Amino acid sequence: xxxxxxRVALIGLGLIGSSLSRVMQREGLAKxxxxxxxSAATRARAIEIGLVDSIHETAADAVKNADLVILCSPxxxxxxxxxxxxxxxxxxxxxxxxxxxxxxxxRDVGPFMPDGVHFIPGHPIAGTEQSGPxxxxxxxxxxxxxxxxxxxxxxxxxxxxxxxxxxxxGSHVDVMTPxxxxxVLAITSHLPHLIAxxxxxxxxxxxEVTNSEVIKYSAGGFRDFTRIAASDxxxxxxxxxxxKDAVLEMLGRFSExxxxxxxxxxxxxxxxLFSLFSRSREIRRGIIAAGQDTASxxxxxxxxxx
Amino acid sequence: xxxxxxRVALIGLGLIGSSLSRVMQREGLAKxxxxxxxSAATRARAIEIGLVDSIHETAADAVKNADLVILCSPxxxxxxxxxxxxxxxxxxxxxxxxxxxxxxxxRDVGPFMPDGVHFIPGHPIAGTEQSGPxxxxxxxxxxxxxxxxxxxxxxxxxxxxxxxxxxxxGSHVDVMTPxxxxxVLAITSHLPHLIAxxxxxxxxxxxEVTNSEVIKYSAGGFRDFTRIAASDxxxxxxxxxxxKDAVLEMLGRFSExxxxxxxxxxxxxxxxLFSLFSRSREIRRGIIAAGQDTASxxxxxxxxxx
Numbered sequence: 001x002x003x004x005x006x007r008v009a010l011i012g013l014g015l016i017g018s019s020l021s022r023v024m025q026r027e028g029l030a031k032x033x034x035x036x037x038x039s040a041a042t043r044a045r046a047i048e049i050g051l052v053d054s055i056h057e058t059a060a061d062a063v064k065n066a067d068l069v070i071l072c073s074p075x076x077x078x079x080x081x082x083x084x085x086x087x088x089x090x091x092x093x094x095x096x097x098x099x100x101x102x103x104x105x106x107r108d109v110g111p112f113m114p115d116g117v118h119f120i121p122g123h124p125i126a127g128t129e130q131s132g133p134x135x136x137x138x139x140x141x142x143x144x145x146x147x148x149x150x151x152x153x154x155x156x157x158x159x160x161x162x163x164x165x166x167x168x169x170g171s172h173v174d175v176m177t178p179x180x181x182x183x184v185l186a187i188t189s190h191l192p193h194l195i196a197x198x199x200x201x202x203x204x205x206x207x208e209v210t211n212s213e214v215i216k217y218s219a220g221g222f223r224d225f226t227r228i229a230a231s232d233x234x235x236x237x238x239x240x241x242x243x244k245d246a247v248l249e250m251l252g253r254f255s256e257x258x259x260x261x262x263x264x265x266x267x268x269x270x271x272x273l274f275s276l277f278s279r280s281r282e283i284r285r286g287i288i289a290a291g292q293d294t295a296s297x298x299x300x301x302x303x304x305x306x
Numbered sequence: 307x308x309x310x311x312x313r314v315a316l317i318g319l320g321l322i323g324s325s326l327s328r329v330m331q332r333e334g335l336a337k338x339x340x341x342x343x344x345s346a347a348t349r350a351r352a353i354e355i356g357l358v359d360s361i362h363e364t365a366a367d368a369v370k371n372a373d374l375v376i377l378c379s380p381x382x383x384x385x386x387x388x389x390x391x392x393x394x395x396x397x398x399x400x401x402x403x404x405x406x407x408x409x410x411x412x413r414d415v416g417p418f419m420p421d422g423v424h425f426i427p428g429h430p431i432a433g434t435e436q437s438g439p440x441x442x443x444x445x446x447x448x449x450x451x452x453x454x455x456x457x458x459x460x461x462x463x464x465x466x467x468x469x470x471x472x473x474x475x476g477s478h479v480d481v482m483t484p485x486x487x488x489x490v491l492a493i494t495s496h497l498p499h500l501i502a503x504x505x506x507x508x509x510x511x512x513x514e515v516t517n518s519e520v521i522k523y524s525a526g527g528f529r530d531f532t533r534i535a536a537s538d539x540x541x542x543x544x545x546x547x548x549x550k551d552a553v554l555e556m557l558g559r560f561s562e563x564x565x566x567x568x569x570x571x572x573x574x575x576x577x578x579l580f581s582l583f584s585r586s587r588e589i590r591r592g593i594i595a596a597g598q599d600t601a602s603x604x605x606x607x608x609x610x611x612x
Contacts (some may be wrong), residue, residue, distance in 0.1 A: 202493070
């Protein structure tokens with residue numbers, strides 16, 4: 001199955017869109033990359049830095065004759081975009097996306113997809129805290145997982161072609177239902193971001209500790225939360241609005257567990273603390289063994305050159 | 307003020323003790339480094355890899371004739387160690403520590419310090435998720451802050467000498483009260499660790515999402531929490547047992563703020579989410595400007611070689 005397409009349309013040219021452009025260029029996955037971005041500044045920049053072969057004023061223009069259309073804008077924008085591009089899609093085209101939620105994408109985009117177009121939602125589990133057209137790099141997807149959630153009855157050839165595309169981008173591909181995706185991501189991505197945003201906000205509001213102190217002494221652990229909490233606010237607003245049930249479920253469990261920890265601290269139950277703190281190392285080892293992080297120490301980064 | 311000491315005793319040879327040894331060796335800060343570690347394996351390893359000039363079976367032996375004694379073991383062990391080394395300390399010696407709490411250290415160690423010994427608690431805000439004698443590196447303290455909490459009436463010369471020592475290790479030095487230290491660190495370090503441990507535990511307990519899925523898809527944010535939650539369980543148990551009030555205070559605020567976020571998600575209040583998510587970038591910029599982290603994207607680390 002070839003991973004190459006004649007014409008690929010990128011709708012949205014932020015971190016993921018620009019990274020996809022870079023890896024497609026490096027691997028020769030598209031003969032022509034057309035692009036659309038909502039802001040004129042991003043459209044101008046995309047041409048300037050050679051992200052796309054053609055830039056368009058509307059999403060409908062950008063998808064004309066495209067064999068593969070990838071929605072890379074915040075998920076809250078998908079419904080309107082789908083409605084706009086639906087009539088302009090080429091018969092036989094594959095339409096996919098990179099959104100962090102999948103149930104809502106099926107709900108918002110599905111109804112606008114014409115017969116003969118293959119709609120296969122997707123989500124590459126990769127990112128950085130950066131955003132915008134300059135933040136992309138070809139290696140972003142290397143050794144990361146991409147989850148596809150093809151609707152029942154999807155054309156196996158179209159799914160295989162999209163799988164081959166992501167593999168050519170360096171990713172491993174998994175297939176699951178949108179519902180399971182949203183549950184898994186609620187715990188591995190959405191809740192971590194929510195908590196990171198929350199602690200940064202709690203810290204900023206303190207009266208007894210100044211922001212300048214929080215900044216100076218952030219190397220004790222807080223710093224890593226600010227990195228996650230520096231992610232794009234629009235993207236994350238849309239994630240929480242569109243994966244409400246799963247996030248609230250995970251948040252409920254997290255808060256319950258945190259109350260138990262709080263109680264152990266209040267009552268000085270050192271054994272409970274030690275045993276809970278010890279189990280995390282197991283999961284950490286699994287992540288390193290699975291190639292999703294390295295064992296090299298990170299708190300000292302910036303200080304240690306090697 | 308010279309930063310050099312004739313004889314420095316390291317009580318505890320884990321991440322911080324071994325890093326102190328490495329930087330003292332590099333900068334020539336001690337003519338002789340004596341060491342003590344509770345486990346025989348660590349003592350043997352310390353000699354094998356050249357961490358210390360002499361290793362001792364007891365802490366009291368290790369501190370004999372030392373001009374500077376640095377407690378680098380978990381803070382829960384300080385009281386017993388102080389009681390043991392008190393009578394063996396050289397008159398005029400400086401005794402300090404690297405513990406993550408300071409009020410409890412004053413409480414536990416202070417009473418055992420003989421007259422004529424300068425007891426000046428300290429805390430370098432630096433670390434990694436690694437532990438043990440092999441985890442140390444000389445650059446750990448570079449451009450990090452070290453907080454000293456000298457008791458009222460401390461000898462200014464002894465304080466200046468300890469400041470010069472930490473500066474020679476590459477650190478900036480701040481002086482504050484133990485109470486303020488414990489409040490600042492509760493938010494910048496203790497609460498982040500508690501939350502990281504908690505979410506890893508919540509994830510491990512899920513029935514609907516397997517541990518193998520959590521591991522595979524951890525690049526979405528969860529991964530960074532597991533790094534923090536891989537820190538030494540004994541050290542962190544002792545931190546929470548010994549900074550109970552400040553941690554419970556910060557935890558109460560965090561939970562309150564999290565409930566407000568939960569409510570915004572439940573009621574679909576996108577504006578509230580967006581505005582909260584936007585403020586974090588301010589603090590993040592401050593941390594980068596203060597040299598406590600770099601702006602280079604981190605989620606993709608391991609994938610991106612540069």
